Amino acid sequence: MEHSGQKLDKYYIKKVDADKKSIYCHHDLMGELFIPPHRHVKAQLLYAEGDVVFVTTETKTYFLPARHFIWIPSGVEHSIEPKSESVTMRNLYFPVEKDENDFYKVEGIYPVNNLLLQMMLFTNRWNGDLKKGTPNFAIAKAIKAILPQICTNNLPLELPQPKDKRLSKILRYIENNLGETILFADVAHEFGFSERSLYRLFQKDLGMSFIQYYTIRRILKAIELLLERKLSVKEVAEEVGYNSVPTFSNTFFKILGQRPSDYLNGEEILERK
Template sequence: MEEFNNKIEQYYVKKVDADKKSIYCHHDLMGELFTTTHKHDKAQLLYAEGDVVFVTTETKTYFLPARHLIWIPNGVVHSIHPKSESVMMRNLYFPVEKGEDAFYQNEGIYPVNNLLLQMMLFTNQWNGDLKKGSPNYVIAKAIKAILPQICLTNLPLELPLPKDVRLNKILRHIENNLGETILFSDVAHQFGYSERSLYRLFQKDLNMSFIQYYTIRRILKAIELLLDRKLSVKEVAQEVGYSSVPTFSNTFFKILGQRPSDYLNGENILKSR
């Protein structure tokens, strides 16, 4: 285990940040690789293909579905947990420049449109440092430059980590019963709260309501099930507690910007290249 952690440390510190002016590129199947908590001086663009990736910071767990990217500003402490060994991770690490757009200062998950997808395809054979002034550096710089213009919808695919230990049991209850309809009033009664006091606890500690947390968690589970490709959309809806497929589809669309059927039929383009 110590040798494994040393390899991770060497990769992220000695390689990514070794040349302060280069753009560092790393594309690879994750295998069983779990990237322990770390940070780097460069900002990171991470694109996932094939399955789900969990990115955990000090305050949140981000849920990165296939065919989406996450932007991680420099200096943000985080760990990376691929859901399966089939995940293809494509990373570009950018040095911070003066006067950058405010976009680059915030973490966020965004869908990848056709333009950005084709540009990512072009990086497929790259690995290591892209030296300033080289053709590949210019192309990578263009990828970074277009992000504020095309990444207009920061998807709410993250859940805050509770600070109040009283919430842990409640959140585990939600996690363990996603296939059932969970009523806020029932949860409050079961765990000995008035509805008003439990509402305040969610808002104060997680900065969101119970229903917001519950809805996002159901949709995140639905994405996992869709990517497994073992269940139909109707069956996925039932697995996350929706008796109505249209209601499930509408909720999925509001959060992810596409219908579950479209997401289910999406192709793993980069993985096959």
Template sequence: MEQSSFKVDQYYITKVDADKKSIYCHHDVMGELLVPTHKHDKAQMLYAEGDVVFVTTETKTYFLPARHFIWIPSGVAHSIHPKSENVMMRNLYFPVEKNEDEFYQSEGIYPVNNLLLQMMLFTNQWNGDLKKGSPNFVIAKAIKAILPQICLTNLPLELPLPKDARLGKILRHVENNLGETILFADVAHEFGYSERSLYRLFQKDLKMSFIQYYTIRRILKAIELLLERKLSVKEVAQEVGYNSVPTFSNTFFKILGQRPSDYLNGEEILERK
């Protein structure tokens, strides 16, 4: 563990921010299941391929599926938890500039379209500092520049972390029973709440309703199962408590912007080389 932490400190603190003006680039297979909490002066664009990555900040856990990227602004403390050691992580770290677009001020998860995929593919062999004025720096800066124009939908692939211990128990119950249909009234009764008081607790602590939390958690689990490529769409729907495939498909589309079948058949374009 000490060796792993030392490696992370060396990488994130010493290298990423060593040259304040460079764009730092790092592409590699994860090779470990935890990058401990850290932060850096540069903003981070993290693209994942091959499996799911969880990114945890002080207030939220972000769920980064393959073929998506997360934008992490400068100075945001976060830890990274890949589901598999074989996840390919592609990182670009950008120095903060004056009068930047407000897009760069907020954390967010976005799908990678074909244009961005091709630009990321172009960076495939880069590693280390891209010096200001170099051709590679110009290309990387262009990637950053187009993000506010093409990333118009910040996907709700995040769940707030509960502050209230009582709510933590309820969310663990939801987590352990995603294959069943969970009714709000039953949860309230089981944990000794009136529906009204439990509704208030969710809104106060998580800033969302039970059904919003439950729906997002089911879809996030479905993404994990789809990426494993062991189950059909119908089987995945059943595993996360949907008896109707059309209902599951429509809910998945509302959250992710594509059908489960399209996501299942998506190609991993930026494969390891």
């Protein structure tokens, strides 16, 4: 049996970085459910369709919804875990160039607009190294070039990893009770904190308030439920603790930049092999 490190090396690092100047392309149904932590010299554009993908770096878990992409800069260690085997992914790995736009130095999740969607569709049959001087290389390079201009909205779809064990328990409690309305005062009381000390712990450990964390967590769960296509928008709102559909819709829009109904009806463009 092959050691997972060797397997990782074989599939994810050696091929991607073998030719330092090529743009490497990998497009497939996910199939396997976990790619262990690894890093590339090249930067990575990962576009997902069909379901949610969890991308975890050393400090954060990014939540990549269908029809969005994540930009992972050169050298950032990350693992990839699709929520189901039905995820289709397009990966483009780009060499780092001199004096690049600051956009390329920062991790981020972005929606894919129609222009980018059509360009991604054009790359649908590619695989392996795209060599400098070929038409496909020029097209892939154009995809990279337009990103800073069209991706102005880095979506807050990541949650920090807690370092404090007490906080880990509280976050698990939130996770398990997303269908209820969770009040900060009740959480503080339940776990033996004063409101002030719990507020400080959230800010110090996670860099965000309880309400910010709780809101993002609810919306992330809502995205998962919408992608399952089993529940109406109203039912999804209830499942994540919103009694009012307009409030849910407005909060969803604030975070994702589109209404739940629009997200539910989004188009998928990658052909399944």
